[in-house]
């Protein structure tokens with residue numbers, strides 16, 4: 338179980354304190370998929386970065402099976418089983434795709450295994466395993482390779498920030514199939530996409546750094562549309 342208690346995060350903007358996450362409490366269980374949604378700027382990316390330890394909260398606790406994550410670095414959290422796929426992937430100069438898959442899975446994969454991971458995200462493996470993971474790859478390719486890494490790692494807690502971004506050429510069905518195969522872990526997906534929302538055991542709607550609503554998609558749906566209308570108006 339991942340327990341998030343009274344999480345607060347603020348940044349200093351031109352000398353004034355700007356509160357971005359304003360007291361979030363959540364209990365997330367193994368074997369469940371949670372989709373975090375909400376308007377742009379509501380704090381979704383900030384929340385998942387706090388969970389992974391990319392940034393650190395000002396206040397509050399993060400507990401994974403009673404291990405206090407709050408004081409642990411990103412790498413220690415990764416060792417405890419947290420994986421993270423960024424909204425915008427981070428590229429590494431000089432590292433090949435197959436090396437990244439080895440790092441992610443913590444072992445030397447044979448070609449067959451590496452190919453399997455890449456094939457599951459719709460990439461023809463032989464074209465990619467020896468390529469460097471850098472900006473010579475398109476945004477969509479980087480994103481898919483990052484998803485393949487998350488698969489290779491197979492964490493206890495899998496966090497995906499807008500995984501659909503930049504993969505328009507690859508059918509959603511493949512992406513949703515990927516997620517629905519992650520059955521034992523705690524899966525946290527930031528998304529606005531209907532198909533991904535449909536995978537959620539629980540939808541968590543953020544607004545202004547707080548949880549505005551949570552529940553199953555059916556109950557949340559009317560409010561999602563309400564938000565869309567407000568934005569259009």
Ligand SMILES: Nc1ncnc2c1ncn2[C@@H]1O[C@H](COP(=O)(O)OP(=O)(O)O)[C@@H](O)[C@H]1O
Pocket residue numbers: 348350355357375376377378379380381382383384
């Ligand atoms: N380092 C920062 N400095 C200033 N403002 C920030 C910083 N990080 C995030 N924000 C602001 O916090 C809000 C939430 O950001 P973010 O979590 O990225 O939103 P979302 O992912 O929901 O679109 C936004 O208004 C964003 O501009």
Ligand SMILES: [Mg+2]
Pocket residue numbers: 381382383424498
């Ligand atoms: Mg975001």
